[in-house]
Amino acid sequence: MYEFDGDEQFYVDLDREETVWGLQEFSTVYAFDAQEALPYIVSLKNNLRALIQRHNVTQVPSEPPEVAVFPKNPVELGQPNVLICHIDRFFPPVLNVTWLRNGQLVTEGTSETVFLPSTELRFHKFHYLTFVPTAEDVYDCKVEHWGLGEPRLSHWEVQESVQVTETMETAVCALGLVVGLVGITIGSVLIVRALLQP
Structure with a gap:
């Protein structure tokens, strides 16, 4: 597999002996002939097999996903x-x-x-x-x-999402407006009263 900047670009399918591109667009920009790589892969596999036979390696513990x-x-x-x-x-x-x-x-x-x-x-x-x-x-x-x-x-x-209807949104907005206007009116009355008292 070959990756660039953390994204897979292609890999070689050894069974079909061909290059598999992550996106087809990559094949128009880059070229990689899997047939030329096969002798190197066979050599790497043989070297790996020889190393495993020559060294006493304990098995790595499994990591659960x-x-x-x-x-x-x-x-x-x-x-x-x-x-x-x-x-x-x-x-x-x-x-x-x-x-x-x-x-x-x-x-x-x-x-x-x-x-x-x-x-x-x-x-x-x-x-x-x-x-x-x-x-x-x-x-x-x-x-x-x-x-x-x-x-x-x-x-x-499927998670049931609670969707607020337009009517509910309008009612909440109107209620907020009414409360705001009542607050302004009461505040104005209290300020005027405080100013008029000696």
Whole structure:
């Protein structure tokens, strides 16, 4: 993977032996031939395998992930949106992530990123679910990782927001205006009375 300024530009898919661009626009500006890189990657893998065999290395402990689920855009009932499951700060980069709607497995409309490097030699990853929000549906992002004793469910459902109607806004504004005018009138009367008393 190659990144610039913290953003992934491309990576090489070793199974398909091709370059995968983060945005297609990058491929018009930059060029990277995955075929030329393959011999170097094979050499690096062989060197790594030899180093592992020659040295007694204890296994690094697993770091459990932090999971958060949130919508891409502000939620409007009946309007298509995308749920994002952000899995962060975990090691090793091995995960099993599934989406659940009302406790049932969802397979359509899902996508994911590759494992992305994070701080302190950990990783993070995004999983996406395209959905149409309704008041009845609840969604869970189920994450399984070696660092977790049991799968972690991160829950999301439509939050009922209390929206103030225009009539209520107008009434509050009018009430504020009336209270202000009454205050000015009473204040003026009290000041005039105080000035007239000997």
